[in-house]
Amino acid sequence: MEIKTWLLMLILIGILLVGGCVESESPESYDATAESKNAKLGDFCSGEKECIDFCLANRGRCEGYCKGNENGLCKTIFPQESFVNQKTAINDCISNPKPIFTSSFTDITKIRSLSQIGSNALFNPGAQARSYITIRGGEVVPIYAPINSTVTMIAYSNKFYPDFVRPEYRLDMKASCEVTYSFDHIVSIVEKLQKQAPKTPANKSSEGIYVSIPIQAGELLGYTSGTVQAKTWDFVFINSAHNTFHINQDRWISDYSKHNDCPYDYFTDDLKDEYYSLIERPDNSKNTCGPFLRDVPGTISGYWFKDNSNENQGKRFGISNGKHFVEFILADERNFFSIRDGNPNRISPESVTIGENVCYFDSDNKKYVYLKLISEKEIMIVTGTGSCPSQFPGEGELYIR
Secondary structure (H helix, E strand, C coil), rough: HHHHHHHHHHHHHHHCCCCHHCCCCCCCCHCHHHHHCEEEEEEEEEEEEHHHHHHCCCHHHHHHHHHHHCHHHHHHHHHCCCCEEEEEEEEEEECCCCCCCCCEEEEHHHHEEECCCCCCCCCCCCCHHHEEEEEECCCEEEEEEECEEEEEEEEEEEECCCCCEEEEEEEEECCCCCEEEEEEEEECCCCHHHHHCCCCCCCHHHHHHEEEEEEEECCCEEEECCCCCCCCEEEEEEECCCCCCCHHHHHCCHHHHHCCCCCHHHCCCCHHHHHHCCCCCCCCCCCCCCCCCCCCCCECCCEEEECCCCCCCCEEEEECCCCCCCEEEEECCCEEEEEEEECCCCCHHCCCCCEEEEEEEEECEEEEEEEEEEEEEEEEEEEEECCCCCCCCCCEEEEEC
């Protein structure tokens, strides 16, 4: 009887133990994915997808938040970076919205041209804050710090060219609390930076290692021959104290679009004059650094949007006059429709005013866009294949500023 009693007790204990194992949740079974879906980055965004989209366009703001407020969502978005003990470094800056760049950033004798800032941002979100530096064929140029700064990020990623893959560096730097700048498409960097750089190239250019490395004006940072095809490299510049003009500011989200400025305006007068002499412009009489694609009130020039679209989503288009052609790009989440009209007698979009219409024809691809400005903030467009119609078609699609 006693044996049966003990056996029964052992069976009951076993059942309780098994039941406890089934009902309890081990640390390994914790659903991190669920946490990241429900997490948020302050007031910037909430949920993994929304925050990834936001941080692609606003990396600086996201990094600043994550460096002082590490959470699971930060680790999802920036998997290779550690933000531990970086809050001091982020806040350790001097406020100066107009720092003076005192040293040349490269060997200017090896530079063929500089581009205006403000290229079409609909397919390249950072384009509004970039100036493209074209190197003379076959040259390798040094890259120098133009001002006392702090290197805050070193990215090392594969660039996928038509025939091969080449890893390249991007250096992000802070000149003051307001002013940050970057050099991209760098082929090699100096040992001082190499020691703290990623060792293995990533497949995303947004991935890198956060650092805090002081550099002095005129200090050598690395070398580049530019991109393989175009022989260009990038000078990216953002000043959080500067608000870029757009007719409708609510359409714009990223720091690249909201706070870009011309980097060459921050150099000493002698250096600024040298750089301005190399800037390619559609109209050589206009001594301007850009933006290349800009909103001009009362004309068709600039950006237009369908309903509640913004720079990242929905249907929108941009139109501008370049040195060699008028460019029109219509974009949505999946498709692009582009026109390049190289007719030497083409009409500049800045000349088309309210009540007027114009058609641009891409002779290489046999397609057109017809535009009619209804009011200062309304425009009708028609796109199609073949040559331009003799007059504006009866029905079009409405876009607004």
